Amino acid sequence: MKILVINAGSSSLKYQLYDMTAETVLASGSVERIGMETSIVTQAVPGRPDMREVSEILDHVTAVKRLLDMIAHPEYGVIESIAEVQAVGHRVVHGGEVFKQSVLVDETVKLEIRQLFDLAPLHNPAHMMGITAVETNLPGVPQAVVFDTAFHQTMPEVAYLYPIPKVLYRRHKIRRYGFHGTSHHYVSDQAAELLGRPLDELKMISCHIGNGASCTAIQHGVSVDTSMGLTPLEGLMMGTRSGDLDPAIVPFTMNKEDLTLSDVNSMLNKHSGLVAISGLSSDMREIEEAMAEGDRNARLAFDMYVYRLRKYIGAYTAVMDGVDALVFTAGIGENSSSLRAEVCKNLSYLGVKLDDAKNGMRTKKPREISAPDSRVRVLVIPTNEELLIARDTYKLVTEQASSLSGQREEGTDA
Numbered sequence: 001m002k003i004l005v006i007n008a009g010s011s012s013l014k015y016q017l018y019d020m021t022a023e024t025v026l027a028s029g030s031v032e033r034i035g036m037e038t039s040i041v042t043q044a045v046p047g048r049p050d051m052r053e054v055s056e057i058l059d060h061v062t063a064v065k066r067l068l069d070m071i072a073h074p075e076y077g078v079i080e081s082i083a084e085v086q087a088v089g090h091r092v093v094h095g096g097e098v099f100k101q102s103v104l105v106d107e108t109v110k111l112e113i114r115q116l117f118d119l120a121p122l123h124n125p126a127h128m129m130g131i132t133a134v135e136t137n138l139p140g141v142p143q144a145v146v147f148d149t150a151f152h153q154t155m156p157e158v159a160y161l162y163p164i165p166k167v168l169y170r171r172h173k174i175r176r177y178g179f180h181g182t183s184h185h186y187v188s189d190q191a192a193e194l195l196g197r198p199l200d201e202l203k204m205i206s207c208h209i210g211n212g213a214s215c216t217a218i219q220h221g222v223s224v225d226t227s228m229g230l231t232p233l234e235g236l237m238m239g240t241r242s243g244d245l246d247p248a249i250v251p252f253t254m255n256k257e258d259l260t261l262s263d264v265n266s267m268l269n270k271h272s273g274l275v276a277i278s279g280l281s282s283d284m285r286e287i288e289e290a291m292a293e294g295d296r297n298a299r300l301a302f303d304m305y306v307y308r309l310r311k312y313i314g315a316y317t318a319v320m321d322g323v324d325a326l327v328f329t330a331g332i333g334e335n336s337s338s339l340r341a342e343v344c345k346n347l348s349y350l351g352v353k354l355d356d357a358k359n360g361m362r363t364k365k366p367r368e369i370s371a372p373d374s375r376v377r378v379l380v381i382p383t384n385e386e387l388l389i390a391r392d393t394y395k396l397v398t399e400q401a402s403s404l405s406g407q408r409e410e411g412t413d414a
């Protein structure tokens with residue numbers, strides 16, 4: 001079965017086409033800058049040169065159409081016809097309390113996702129556009145949605161409630177949800193496999209540090225706490241997001257700087273974090289390059305980033321009464337050996353000891369980077385949210401097909 005996985009952002013759409021026979025990626029790519037005159041379309045096919053084009057793609061429906069044209073293109077495509085796409089899986093960031101697992105899309109599911117627009121204004125409307133675009137371009141093809149929040153639905157009340165009037169939870173479902181769940185779930189499974197131990201015996205802290213960043217305490221294989229909250233703004237310092245701060249800063253700044261709610265929202269989501277402190281970039285590679293040239297603001301941004309992450313590792317060790325494994329993943333976690341070294345440097349009280357040579361190795365494979373006598377095993381596990389989305393989609397679609405054929409047989413018998 002060929003499954004298309006779509007991760008639709010507000011101005012971009014990333015995709016991977018899977019052949020589920022051996023879980024191979026046939027093609028992957030993205031459409032960026034949707035809605036602008038110079039949208040960028042890319043496609044990578046294993047064993048072939050990458051393709052990159054600039055064209056005008058005004059909306060998500062056109063973006064989906066463009067990606068379908070590409071994967072079925074006579075020259076650079078990988079399938080003969082788009083009819084070979086048998087199912088589509090979408091990443092949906094916010095599933096609220098309604099979705100504890102992945103589901104097939106129907107009218108009720110679409111309505112629920114729409115009702116969550118308020119809680120994830122940057123993400124959910126974009127996902128919905130992706131879903132609608134597939135309906136238009138691939139009518140009748142089943143679609144599944146896989147939620148970032150689902151994995152964290154196991155958090156206990158003590159972790160997910162905010163100490164604010166409870167009526168706000170009852171009326172508006174204001175609580176902590178957590179995100180990047182598909183990634184935390186994937187890397188925790190992989191980590192248990194690498195360690196050769198059952199997942200339910202392990203206490204793990206997974207650090208998904210990419211552009212958005214979050215840290216999760218995983219005990220007995222389930223999320224018991226995570227750093228993001230009602231929205232993906234809480235927790236760690238990120239590329240452009242502040243992470244934790246005193247909430248009083250919001251009214252104080254609005255008052256002093258004469259800002260609107262939307263100004264403050266944009267300040268905290270788009271103009272804070274690494275880019276604000278470095279005054280340079282939200283991209284960790286650029287921060288590290290500037291640091292190497294002696295830039296003090298870049299150094300401060302890096303140090304704050306590490307400091308705040310280390311605080312969460314300490315907190316989650318306390319939450320679980322210990323930690324067996326620390327997992328680094330996503331763009332920064334997978335690639336920045338210097339950041340991993342800095343984070344682990346001050347964790348000696350936990351018995352964390354890195355093997356510098358292993359930490360410095362450049363490979364895309366899951367690996368251990370701690371020394372043999374480290375009490376806590378430290379791992380780097382490349383995340384693969386798309387693979388989990390493809391697997392869930394495959395499972396849901398085949399279950400539905402077998403239940404339909406069961407019903408048909410029953411009908412025939414009768």
Ligand SMILES: Nc1ncnc2c1ncn2[C@@H]1O[C@H](COP(=O)(O)OP(=O)(O)O)[C@@H](O)[C@H]1O
Pocket residue numbers: 209210211212239282283284285286288330331332335336
């Ligand atoms: N070699 C590297 N060294 C340091 N940081 C890196 C490296 N490669 C990628 N990154 C960082 O990873 C981040 C992007 O992570 P990614 O997981 O792709 O983000 P997202 O999926 O949230 O867009 C950027 O800050 C980028 O600088």
Ligand SMILES: CC(=O)OP(=O)(O)O
Pocket residue numbers: 093148179180210211212213232
């Ligand atoms: C939820 C979230 O922050 O996602 P991303 O890292 O893709 O921005």
Ligand SMILES: [Mg+2]
Pocket residue numbers: 210211330
């Ligand atoms: Mg990501």
